Amino acid sequence: MRLESKESWLRLGRPWTWGLDVSTLYDCARLAGVSTATVSRVLHGHDRVSATTRARVLEVIQQLGYVPDGAAQSLSRRRKQVIGLVSVDRASDPIALESSSLLFADEVLHGVEATLRAKDWSLLISFCGEGDPRAFERLYSMSGKVDGLIVSEGIVGSEQLVRLAAKVPVVVVAGSRHGASTDVVTADNYAGSTALTRHLVELHGIRSFHYVDGPSSAPNALERRSAFENVIAKHKEVELVSTSRGTFSVESGRRAVEAMLKEQPPRMPEAIVCANDHMAIGAIQALAGHALAVPEDVAVVGFDDIYPGSLLDPPLTTVRQPTRSLGERACARLLERVNDPALPSVIEVLPTELLVRVSCGCGEGTRGARGPARMSAQHRRTVSGSRRSGSSKPRRTAGS
Amino acid sequence: MRLESKESWLRLGRPWTWGLDVSTLYDCARLAGVSTATVSRVLHGHDRVSATTRARVLEVIQQLGYVPDGAAQSLSRRRKQVIGLVSVDRASDPIALESSSLLFADEVLHGVEATLRAKDWSLLISFCGEGDPRAFERLYSMSGKVDGLIVSEGIVGSEQLVRLAAKVPVVVVAGSRHGASTDVVTADNYAGSTALTRHLVELHGIRSFHYVDGPSSAPNALERRSAFENVIAKHKEVELVSTSRGTFSVESGRRAVEAMLKEQPPRMPEAIVCANDHMAIGAIQALAGHALAVPEDVAVVGFDDIYPGSLLDPPLTTVRQPTRSLGERACARLLERVNDPALPSVIEVLPTELLVRVSCGCGEGTRGARGPARMSAQHRRTVSGSRRSGSSKPRRTAGS
DNA sequence: ATGAAAGCGCTAACAT
DNA sequence: ATGTTAGCGCTTTCAT
Numbered sequence: 019m020r021l022e023s024k025e026s027w028l029r030l031g032r033p034w035t036w037g038l039d040v041s042t043l044y045d046c047a048r049l050a051g052v053s054t055a056t057v058s059r060v061l062h063g064h065d066r067v068s069a070t071t072r073a074r075v076l077e078v079i080q081q082l083g084y085v086p087d088g089a090a091q092s093l094s095r096r097r098k099q100v101i102g103l104v105s106v107d108r109a110s111d112p113i114a115l116e117s118s119s120l121l122f123a124d125e126v127l128h129g130v131e132a133t134l135r136a137k138d139w140s141l142l143i144s145f146c147g148e149g150d151p152r153a154f155e156r157l158y159s160m161s162g163k164v165d166g167l168i169v170s171e172g173i174v175g176s177e178q179l180v181r182l183a184a185k186v187p188v189v190v191v192a193g194s195r196h197g198a199s200t201d202v203v204t205a206d207n208y209a210g211s212t213a214l215t216r217h218l219v220e221l222h223g224i225r226s227f228h229y230v231d232g233p234s235s236a237p238n239a240l241e242r243r244s245a246f247e248n249v250i251a252k253h254k255e256v257e258l259v260s261t262s263r264g265t266f267s268v269e270s271g272r273r274a275v276e277a278m279l280k281e282q283p284p285r286m287p288e289a290i291v292c293a294n295d296h297m298a299i300g301a302i303q304a305l306a307g308h309a310l311a312v313p314e315d316v317a318v319v320g321f322d323d324i325y326p327g328s329l330l331d332p333p334l335t336t337v338r339q340p341t342r343s344l345g346e347r348a349c350a351r352l353l354e355r356v357n358d359p360a361l362p363s364v365i366e367v368l369p370t371e372l373l374v375r376v377s378c379g380c381g382e383g384t385r386g387a388r389g390p391a392r393m394s395a396q397h398r399r400t401v402s403g404s405r406r407s408g409s410s411k412p413r414r415t416a417g418s
Numbered sequence: 419m420r421l422e423s424k425e426s427w428l429r430l431g432r433p434w435t436w437g438l439d440v441s442t443l444y445d446c447a448r449l450a451g452v453s454t455a456t457v458s459r460v461l462h463g464h465d466r467v468s469a470t471t472r473a474r475v476l477e478v479i480q481q482l483g484y485v486p487d488g489a490a491q492s493l494s495r496r497r498k499q500v501i502g503l504v505s506v507d508r509a510s511d512p513i514a515l516e517s518s519s520l521l522f523a524d525e526v527l528h529g530v531e532a533t534l535r536a537k538d539w540s541l542l543i544s545f546c547g548e549g550d551p552r553a554f555e556r557l558y559s560m561s562g563k564v565d566g567l568i569v570s571e572g573i574v575g576s577e578q579l580v581r582l583a584a585k586v587p588v589v590v591v592a593g594s595r596h597g598a599s600t601d602v603v604t605a606d607n608y609a610g611s612t613a614l615t616r617h618l619v620e621l622h623g624i625r626s627f628h629y630v631d632g633p634s635s636a637p638n639a640l641e642r643r644s645a646f647e648n649v650i651a652k653h654k655e656v657e658l659v660s661t662s663r664g665t666f667s668v669e670s671g672r673r674a675v676e677a678m679l680k681e682q683p684p685r686m687p688e689a690i691v692c693a694n695d696h697m698a699i700g701a702i703q704a705l706a707g708h709a710l711a712v713p714e715d716v717a718v719v720g721f722d723d724i725y726p727g728s729l730l731d732p733p734l735t736t737v738r739q740p741t742r743s744l745g746e747r748a749c750a751r752l753l754e755r756v757n758d759p760a761l762p763s764v765i766e767v768l769p770t771e772l773l774v775r776v777s778c779g780c781g782e783g784t785r786g787a788r789g790p791a792r793m794s795a796q797h798r799r800t801v802s803g804s805r806r807s808g809s810s811k812p813r814r815t816a817g818s
Numbered sequence: 819a820t821g822a823a824a825g826c827g828c829t830a831a832c833a834t
Numbered sequence: 835a836t837g838t839t840a841g842c843g844c845t846t847t848c849a850t
Contacts, residue, residue, distance in 0.1 A: 032827090034496055037759045039584050042827060053837045058829060066835060083585065088563030089492035090827035093842045096434055098489055100542075107528065124524040128507065131545055140563060142500075142540050145531055163488030163540060184439050185483065299729065326726040329699065359437045432842090442843060453821045458845060466819060490843035493826045821850080826843105833838070 041082045050078040061086065099139045101352060102164035103130050104157055104173055105191075107145030121324050122341055123170065126191055129345025130168060137353065146173050154178045161186040166352040168345075171204075171237055187355040189348045194237040195365050201355060202365040203348040207238050207321075210337035210370030211245035214319055215291065217335075217372060219249060222379045224289045224317065225256050230274045230301060231263045232293035239266075239293045242321055246291060259287045264297045271300025279308055288316060289378075295320035295327045295336055302330065302377070313379040323373055332376035340368045441482045450478040461486065499539045501752060502564035503530055504557055504573055505591075507545030521724050522741055523570065526591055529745025530568060537753065546573050554578045561586040566752040568745075571604075571637055587755040589748045594637040595765050601755060602765040603748040607638050607721075610737035610770030611645035614719055615691065617735075617772060619649060622779045624689045624717065625656050630674045630701060631663045632693035639666075639693045642721055646691060659687045664697045671700025679708055688716060689778075695720035695727045695736055702730065702777070713779040723773055732776035740768045 031041045047054045052071060059067050060075040067075075078084075092098040105123040127143065134141050142164055146153040154174045158181075161167065167186055169179065171193025182188050183199035190202045218224045229246060232239025250256050262277060264270030271292055278290075292298040298320030302312055312318050312332055320327060320336040327334035347366055355361050374380050431441045447454045452471060459467050460475040467475075478484075492498040505523040527543065534541050542564055546553040554574045558581075561567065567586055569579065571593025582588050583599035590602045618624045629646060632639025650656050662677060664670030671692055678690075692698040698720030702712055712718050712732055720727060720736040727734035747766055755761050774780050 032496070035759075038586065043829095044827080054828075055830080055838080056836060059836090062829095068835060071835080083581075085559060085562040085585065087493070087827050089489045089498055090842090091829080092489035093487070093493050093826090093844090094828040094830085096432070096829095096842065107531075124527075127524075127543075128545065131507075131543065135544065140542050140560075141544070143527075143531065143543055144535065144541070145528065159485060160540075162485040181483075185485065186438065326729050329726050329729060331731050359435075443845095444843080454844075455822080455846075456820060459820090462845090468819060471819080487843055490826090491845080493828090493842085494844040494846080496826065496845095819850100822848090824845105824847085826845090829840105829842090831838105831840090834836085 039083065041084050043084070043086065045082060046075065046078050046084050049082065050075045098163070098165050100142050100164045101130075101134060101139060101166045101168065101349065101356075102142045102144065102160050103127060103168045104144045104146060104153075104160070105170040106148050106172055122192075122322065125341040126170075126345035126348070129342040129347075130349040131345075132342075133346045133349040133353075139353075148172055154182075157182055158185075166356045168348050168352055172235065187352055187359055189352045189355070191344055191348045192238060195363075198363050201348075201351050201363050203344055203351060204237075204365070204367055205339040205341075205344060206367045206370045207241035207339075208245045210321065210339070210372065211242040212249055213370075213372040214321070214335075214337050215246050215249040217374065218289050218291070218317065218319065218378060219253055219256055222289075222317065226259050226285075226287045226289075227256070228259055228275075228278055228287040228290045229261045230271055230290065230292040230297050231261060232266050232297075234263070236266070242293050259285045264293070264300075266294050266296055268296045268300040268303070271297025272304045273300070275301040275304035276307075279304070286316065290316060290318045292318065292320050295322045295324045295334060298334055298336070298377075299326065299330065302334075312377050317379045318377045328375070330377070335375045335378035335380065336373050338371045338373050340370070343368055439483065441484050443484070443486065445482060446475065446478050446484050449482065450475045498563065498565050500542050500564045501530075501534060501539060501566045501568065501749065501756075502542045502544065502560050503527060503568045504544045504546060504553075504560070505570040506548050506572055522592075522722065525741040526570075526745035526748070529742040529747075530749040531745075532742075533746045533749035533753075539753075548572055554582075557582055558585075566756045568748050568752055572635060587752055587759055589752045589755070591744055591748045592638060595763075598763050601748075601751050601763050603744055603751060604637075604765070604767055605739040605741075605744060606767050606770045607641035607739075608645045610721065610739070610772065611642040612649055613770075613772040614721070614735075614737050615646050615649040617774065618689050618691070618717065618719065618778060619653055619656055622689075622717065626659045626685075626687045626689075627656070628659055628675075628678055628687040628690045629661045630671055630690065630692040630697050631661060632666050632697075634663070636666070642693050659685045664693070664700075666694050666696055668696045668700040668703070671697025672704045673700070675701040675704035676707075679704070686716065690716060690718045692718065692720045695722045695724045695734060698734055698736070698777075699726065699730065702734075712777050717778045719778050728775070730777070735775045735778035735780065736773050738771040738773050740770070743768055 031039060031045065043054045043057055046057045050057065052075060056067060056071060057075055057079070060072050061079070092100075105126065107123075123145075131141050142160070144156060144160065146156065157167065157169065157174060161182065164186065167182065167188045168191060169182075169188060170191050174182070176196045179188060179190065179196045180199050188200040190196065190200050192204050193202055194204075195202050227250065229243070231243055234240075247258075250258055260278060260281065262274035264274045274297065275290065290301050292301055298318050301318050305312055305316060305318070310316060318334070320334050323336045323338035327336055347368065351364065351366065431439060431445065443454045443457055446457045450457065452475060456467060456471060457475055457479070460472050461479070492500075505526065507523075523545075531541050542560070544556060544560065546556065550573075557567065557569065557574060561582065564586065567582065567588045568591060569582075569588060570591050574582075576596040579588060579590065579596045580599050588600040590596065590600050592604050593602055594604075595602050627650065629643070631643055647658075650658055660678060660681065662674035664674045674697065675690065690701050692701055698718050701718050705712055705716060705718070710716060718734070720734050723736045723738035727736055747768065751764065751766065
């Protein structure tokens with residue numbers, strides 16, 4: 019009897035962690051002969067602890083390999099120090115390039131993670147297929163596990179976003195604004211698309227276009243399209259020969275151009291503008307299949323600056339989004355809002371950057387050498403996005 | 419007085435969640451006129467609740483928009499239902515391909531996430547630069563926030579891995595074995611590299627090689643190299659002209675081949691075998707810079723099957739790793755071990771797959787048409803990795 | 819079928 | 835400088 023009680027008093031750690039060696043704050047306190055409060059103070063570098071006590075406690079912690087339990091800390095602090103990131107998982111896309119399409123979301127992810135890491139917060143992540151009917155449910159229950167949520171545009175509708183924002187601070191990435199309840203961080207698609215189109219029209223003197231649009235549900239696609247059209251409209255000598263709509267996938271870009279080529283009577287545009295790089299790659303593939311040379315026979319441009327675009331022959335002219343910064347800024351803003359949920363909602367627009375490579379017709383000189391010797395430097399000429407995004411400072415617009 | 423106490427008794431939610439509408443289990447219980455135990459039972463679909471009570475409770479939950487607090491659940495259940503994933507963030511690589519290098523880690527990530535999602539667990543993620551001195555510290559403190567850890571090879575040393583595994587179940591991805599304490603899930607690099615080399619030697623009759631090795635710290639690189647050498651050794655007529663070592667980055671591959679080309683006296687191999695695709699891309703770029711055609715002048719092959727490889731001209735012959743499955747299997751195994759930490763450690767080797775495209779000298783017919791019209795189908799011929807990995811079932815080896 | 823109540827491991831306000 | 839203690843929100847025996 020006596021032995022048993024003594025034993026159990028002495029035994030350290032949580033009894034249910036078979037084989038795993040985990041000890042609690044109480045274990046530390048007992049072994050160091052102090053109260054849990056003191057151990058906690060030492061743990062968090064609070065001042066009001068004598069040097070000797072601190073040393074003793076520290077040694078015990080070390081010896082026990084004590085690591086505080088996150089759940090208990092969260093509960094007690096009323097703060098989880100965790101934020102959630104939910105983005106689209108196009109992996110379920112039909113034909114699609116599992117890997118390539120990860121690019122955007124994953125780069126945002128890295129931006130968020132880096133920001134969080136610096137503040138010692140954690141990142142909980144989850145993916146949703148586009149239009150996943152259970153997306154809202156997932157987000158909703160996730161709200162109980164985090165202090166804030168970063169959500170990609172297109173996961174759930176506007177109304178649901180608002181409902182979510184009533185439970186937990188929310189920042190939307192790459193989207194448009196949803197009432198006054200969520201913050202938005204997005205890239206300046208409009209300016210980028212404007213700069214790109216003007217480059218084609220004003221520098222290359224292109225007079226006829228085909229436009230490959232993105233899904234109508236994507237705000238990005240909308241902005242790019244409308245910027246494109248506005249530039250065209252300003253030049254009466256320029257004609258939009260035809261338009262098609264893709265899903266942002268390579269395959270859909272290929273199909274769009276195949277269809278264009280089959281049109282009767284055939285109308286070959288001087289340039290094909292695609293709403294993103296994936297579709298531009300598909301477009302180039304389709305043209306190659308018909309022995310049409312880019313940019314000699316027709317120029318092709320994309321949007322996003324995904325990595326493979328620079329490897330293409332010819333290297334793809336496109337617009338770069340500050341993808342990683344998108345994640346960083348979204349996260350920074352979310353953290354602000356977690357600290358003060360009453361903050362007015364804000365929309366932050368990050369500048370984009372025109373990347374002139376070869377597929378638009380520039381730098382013909384470098385064609386033929388198959389593959390650039392140095393990708394990043396040699397084939398990139400940077401042009402400020404436009405007046406609108408030209409300043410290095412992102413725009414901030416107060417919420418409504 | 420009376421009013422105040424009545425008011426506070428009636429007020430719902432956590433008082434410190436300014437503006438955010440969060441309610442607790444107690445709120446639900448009170449409003450439904452039942453005990454918290456009952457609400458909890460309803461919440462988890464336990465049977466022993468009368469239909470009427472259940473209905474009433476459900477309605478209250480709905481109306482309140484109640485979402486259980488994850489921290490409290492974790493604490494009470496003694497299980498967080500969270501697993502942690504830590505992988506290398508090569509983003510900090512010098513010259514590097516920000517985006518491209520994300521590929522491997524991020525695909526593993528998606529595999530893990532999908533597995534977790536199906537079980538309603540959450541994923542906590544974190545990245546470390548390679549050789550980050552604070553990596554162990556990060557992992558260590560992360561162990562208090564998760565039930566298990568998936569760690570990429572190369573983040574921390576063997577000894578530290580063992581220390582970690584004493585606190586929390588650990589599975590290592592793409593690595594070698596570390597004592598008897600961690601599970602390992604990895605791809606069959608050896609078999610893949612063997613199949614690739616034999617293809618070159620036996621099918622194409624290649625007699626002279628240059629090998630671009632990976633970092634000596636990477637077990638992957640080691641296995642690929644040794645398989646390569648073993649095949650060479652079996653054919654006395656085959657010669658390894660020279661070797662160089664890169665860092666797995668495009669740039670390093672480019673430099674390796676530049677150096678090779680500068681050697682005196684010049685010795686041009688018939689094939690260049692690179693330890694991964696990134697370096698193979700660099701190699702092809704370097705060759706193009708010297709007006710050398712692939713595969714006519716020299717064959718080039720890689721390893722990994724990263725997406726841009728299929729877009730190259732010529733499309734890159736390589737070996738595919740089941741990257742996503744790596745994540746899935748690692749996660750599945752981790753979950754098993756979380757449920758029974760006493761499980762013997764296991765090493766699981768997933769089969770690799772030789773992807774014969776054009777850069778090895780195959781399918782010359784398709785060259786010239788710039789860019790494949792259909793990447794995935796048209797340019798891929800699949801060959802079973804080798805006898806060793808030929809079976810579709812992964813090998814499992816009991817732990818020591 | 820339902821309720822009461824004892825924790826889960828930690829923090830922080832309040833004592834001393 | 836250090837200790838006491840009342841929660842944090844939920845789960846889960848053990849009664850009833």
